[in-house]
Amino acid sequence: MRILFLGDVVGRTGRQAVIDHATTIRAALGVDLLIVNGENAASGFGITPKICESFYAAGVDILTTGNHVWDQREIQGWVDQDQRLLRPLNFPPGTPGRGATMATLPDGRRVVVANVMCSLFMETLDDPFRALAPVLRDYPLGGIVSAIFVDLHGEATSEKMAYGHHLDGQVTAVVGTHTHVPTADHQVLPGGTAFQCDAGMCGDYDSVIGMDKAASLDRFTRKMRGQKLLPANGPATICGSLIETDDATGLARSIRPLRVGGRLSPAWPGAEPMPESLMNLYLTGAAVDAVG
Numbered sequence: 001m002r003i004l005f006l007g008d009v010v011g012r013t014g015r016q017a018v019i020d021h022a023t024t025i026r027a028a029l030g031v032d033l034l035i036v037n038g039e040n041a042a043s044g045f046g047i048t049p050k051i052c053e054s055f056y057a058a059g060v061d062i063l064t065t066g067n068h069v070w071d072q073r074e075i076q077g078w079v080d081q082d083q084r085l086l087r088p089l090n091f092p093p094g095t096p097g098r099g100a101t102m103a104t105l106p107d108g109r110r111v112v113v114a115n116v117m118c119s120l121f122m123e124t125l126d127d128p129f130r131a132l133a134p135v136l137r138d139y140p141l142g143g144i145v146s147a148i149f150v151d152l153h154g155e156a157t158s159e160k161m162a163y164g165h166h167l168d169g170q171v172t173a174v175v176g177t178h179t180h181v182p183t184a185d186h187q188v189l190p191g192g193t194a195f196q197c198d199a200g201m202c203g204d205y206d207s208v209i210g211m212d213k214a215a216s217l218d219r220f221t222r223k224m225r226g227q228k229l230l231p232a233n234g235p236a237t238i239c240g241s242l243i244e245t246d247d248a249t250g251l252a253r254s255i256r257p258l259r260v261g262g263r264l265s266p267a268w269p270g271a272e273p274m275p276e277s278l279m280n281l282y283l284t285g286a287a288v289d290a291v292g
Helices: 011-029 049-057 075-078 133-138 156-165 213-223
Strands: 003-007 033-037 063-064 100-104 110-119 147-153 173-177 192-195 236-245 252-260
Touching: 003 011, 003 147, 003 173, 011 033, 011 049, 011 236, 011 252, 033 110, 033 147, 110 192, 147 156, 156 173, 173 236, 173 252, 192 236, 192 252
Parallel strands: 003 033, 033 063, 110 147, 147 173, 173 192
Antiparallel strands: 003 236, 100 110, 236 252
């Protein structure tokens, strides 16, 4: 099985890049399940029902989020009815929505996708290290389900690494989000779990983690917060990770980075060369005019 995970989508330029090219990437890499973190897709803060539907129409199977999940008010009435949209699993009991879901592939294989938020330098939620225990009990890897994927949303690399080792051998993959910077530590841990501290963002890297440079610099250099942070609107880089699994065990055979378009050096995890239409994104990528 091949699972493609794309990191935090930031603003309109990141959103449009994923919507425009998800089908091409899926086909070229033979992707069975496409998971996308969409928590910054609505003007950099949160996600809306309309954006969710646009991702699904483009071929996204599951959407994860993080600390910005509630930033758009209309999502609170939507999250209970959308089985494919996740908020962090370790929100307190009674919080709307769900932190894990099961996806059934056309061939009948089933994949559990979970979304967990870290604790260091983040909003205080329930213990992330205990949060997944009920899921692992009810859906053992290699038994009821063919794969278990965890989007670990957090700031500290130490906590993310500890979490990966904590779940090593129990889940297929633990891939981090939130920092918007792709890390080079992708590996299969000794017990067979694929791990990466952060998949990176889908957005404009001529920015400060996806946001316009001017307002961001004012916050650091002048300590001014008057100017609203808006997403940068230059050509986006699509960043993510491709995980290939062993169908017999549900564990990972490999994890390879994906970077397409924009400013970052390309990384293509396929055996065949990157499709020409995607290579052209480095030459012809146009900035998005509208903010949002």
